Amino acid sequence: MKYCSNCGTLVELRVPEGDTLPRYICSECGVIHYQNPKIVVGCIPEWEDRILLCRRAIDPRHGLWTVPSGFMENAETLVQGAARETLEEANARVNMGPLYAIYNLPYINQVHVLFRAQLLDLDFKPGIESLDVQLFGEAEIPWDTLAFRVIREPLKRYFDERRQGKLGFHMGTIEEVRK
């Protein structure tokens, strides 16, 4: 952020009075521009013992596989956001089920929220952000070409728990990989 979105003046980065963190503050109109984490919301769409994955047609991770998910929009609920992303990316209709996982990604200021969901029919096809959409059984999951660690971790747990017959909720944190 360089300019005030309210009046167009250059902003400065400093700690406001009574605050503890530096914020972008307008030297002209005084507006404090807070920046906060974003929510990414999605689901694991289930059909019998298989789940639906999408192959990404967009960057980052073009060509790799993921569950339907994306940034939550203003004026919607978490469940509405997860259903919208599933419709946009896979043209798939679901009954949203229980909350399955929440992952913090503090190094990129995101919180990922993942539900389980029941596919209502097999009438799915790629949306414009997907190259392909397919159902995968556990043995067929493309573990080596999954797009994100924040997908791999809950999917590993999902199949482990399913084998043990007890699917539960989990909260985790994905840390930055140091190079």
Place this chain on the structure above:
Amino acid sequence: MKYCSNCGTLVELRVPEGDTLPRYICSECGVIHYQNPKIVVGCIPEWEDRILLCRRAIDPRHGLWTVPSGFMENAETLVQGAARETLEEANARVNMGPLYAIYNLPYINQVHVLFRAQLLDLDFKPGIESLDVQLFGEAEIPWDTLAFRVIREPLKRYFDERRQGKLGFHMGTIEEVRK
């Protein structure tokens, strides 16, 4: 939003190519300024059969009671945010416990995340955003002077469930009150 925070030019509100919702777009540098829901994170700090509430020293709802909570910051996890708010507002140290409730507030673009927590000691006192901090048993909760519906609903449920000996997770939505 009126001006581009990247280059200071006036923005226009329109649907970008391939998108479905209007966004603020810079006519000069082309940056699309997405706006997304914010996370409010807090906890119910427990000490034996009582819980800690804070009386707000700031607007909105100055003088009314609430649990320690506030906007999640960049670079922190949900649990870290809830603990930070508890320290800031009540100078109280807690062991963060299980996730207790998530509430969607789509009419103000917020998602509230509430944990249960164990107070580590009774050495709490008001932070600068609080007029008072006190422990309340169920019979003493100031139901008529609670600051927000998004606090009242989970606290009602909390005491109901506690009486039944089964505290669980709940997801809900608070809708705008039509006048």
